[in-house]
Amino acid sequence: MSDVVVAIEDLHVTFSTPRGEVRALRGVSLEVRAGRMVCLIGESGSGKSVTGRALMGLLPAHSARIGPGSMRLHQEELLGKSESAMRSIRGRRIAMIFQDPSxxxxxxxxxxxxxxxxxxxxxxxxxxxxxxxxxxxxxxxxxxxxxxxxxxxxxxxxxxxxxxxxxxxxxxxxxPEVLVADEPTTALDVTTQVQILDLLRSLQRSRGMSVLLITHDMGVAAHYADDVAVMYAGRVVERAPAAELFADVEMPYTQALLESLPSARAGRGALQTIPGGPPDLALGISGCAFAPRCRFVTSQCKQQPATREVAGGHVFECWHPVGKESR
Ligand SMILES: Nc1ncnc2c1ncn2[C@@H]1O[C@H](COP(=O)(O)OP(=O)(O)OP(=O)(O)O)[C@@H](O)[C@H]1O
Ligand SMILES: [Mg+2]
Structure with a gap:
């Protein structure tokens, strides 16, 4: 598609730490199209910030190894560019705002x-x-x-x-053509959060800019996203145009995130949280990373599920989809 502004494909990022190698991104694929707001969502530690920083060329050079994979701005490959080449792109063509404006x-x-x-x-x-x-x-x-x-x-x-x-x-x-906003409102009170997100969306629309909005809040994604990408343990496990995704969730992890939304639990008692926690990225992960927490798990999940496409631009990776594909 010609209106793809940013294309990240099968991107890997590994950190060398005293605990060993941390495989923070394990094959991330993601597209940001022209004039769209993409919400990148997932629990803490899933790799959202690392994805944004990789795109900006802002990962620590001494500990991060980036690649294999690909990150393109239009047709231009960013992976492997020198720091001076990235300097002319960073800020000018892709800008970033952070959680803490200070x-x-x-x-x-x-x-x-x-x-x-x-x-x-x-x-x-x-x-x-x-x-x-x-x-x-x-x-x-x-x-x-x-x-x-x-x-x-x-x-x-x-x-x-x-x-x-x-x-x-x-x-x-x-x-800039692209703005990466990494949890830009988490440090703010609720009323101010809404004002800032409304502002970002109106600027995005009026300038025809593409925005990658990183958030752990499914409510924000449901309200603001044109497209949603759900991350889990260093991979994008489901992505789709927002309307398509909310009409037809396929990945049990996405479903669990939606069930933890306050509106979904209205009148249904306690907050539904997802049992267990994300896997340790310093240990090797084989098969579906969500399997240990998934209520639909079978022995098949020991194999990495292939990426499947349900509808235009709606892709996911799961052996036991819960939406249309299950029927
Ligand atoms: N500089 C670093 N050195 C070592 N490990 C790192 C580094 N930066 C990130 N990581 C690891 O990479 C993984 C992904 O981190 P990342 O910051 O992208 O998560 P996140 O999805 O943004 O989470 P949060 O919602 O808490 O901001 C985590 O396991 C984290 O510990
Ligand atoms: Mg983060």
Missing amino acids: RALNPTRRIGDQVGEAIKIHFPERRPSAVRSKVLEHLDSVKLPDAARVAKKYPHELSGGMRQRVAIAMALSAE
């Missing part, structure tokens, strides 16, 4: 100077007056009230939600 902000400099600096890095030819007006435009675009006043402030003078808006303004100042 990471993106320098505590000792005024907001306006920092946003201006970000603009100058990517557009060095812009004149100072043009940069100044762009700063205000960007602060305005993230719905900060009174951009001129905010520009004069230091990060500590802003609330967490306002700091995250500034971080988004900085990430978008280079007009």
